[in-house]
Amino acid sequence: QSALTQEASVSGTVGQKVTLSCSGNNNNIGTYTVAWYQQVSHGAPKTVMFGNSLPSGIPDRFSGSQSGTTASLTISGLQPEDEAHYYCSTWDYSLSEHGMTVFGGGTKLTVL
């Protein structure tokens, strides 16, 4: 069971706005910045967001936010190429003696 909870699946139509959520606690999201990773088909993950900062080359239809123990990734103007699995991740200082990086279980985003 993942330390961070994500929806198993989300769907939307082309052009729609969708929001993916990531829920944790004060030991992780409540304290540390969350990143979001996109994984298309069986390819390598790609970073699409750190907190609310967009990495170079990522379209500005992606945006992120974080409040309390929840983080969100919003895609405004959904495109077919956005169909992928999305994982949230951050640090957790309570699950291991020296802390550890944790991932959510992933959300499968389907573009209808």
Add this chain to the structure above:
Amino acid sequence: EVHLVESGGGLVQPGGSLRLSCAASGFTFATSWMHWVRQRPGQGLEWVARISDDGVSTFYVDSVRGRFTISRDNAKNTLYLQMNSLEVEDTAVFYCAKITVPASSLIDYWGQGTLVSVSS
């Protein structure tokens, strides 16, 4: 342009060993913290290990501590993962990943991955 290229994966019997390598280019490897992350077949991402820029500080997920060793050679711009006492449950694609800023856990670049299969 940042490139991370993993190698060393393959088929190994339970109890065996493998050493993964990750050749890094396009950034200052010697000042970058690094991760290994794995993905079991059909599963999500799982953090495996993290190493500081000077190699002095290492961190592991509990399930691999004592069996896996993360290390680096900054002169060769290469990250390693020595895996001993491999178990069937270690079967996964292993990714090396560059951490954004020192001591953080957030990743900005990922390699393409190398497949490790543990089976008799």
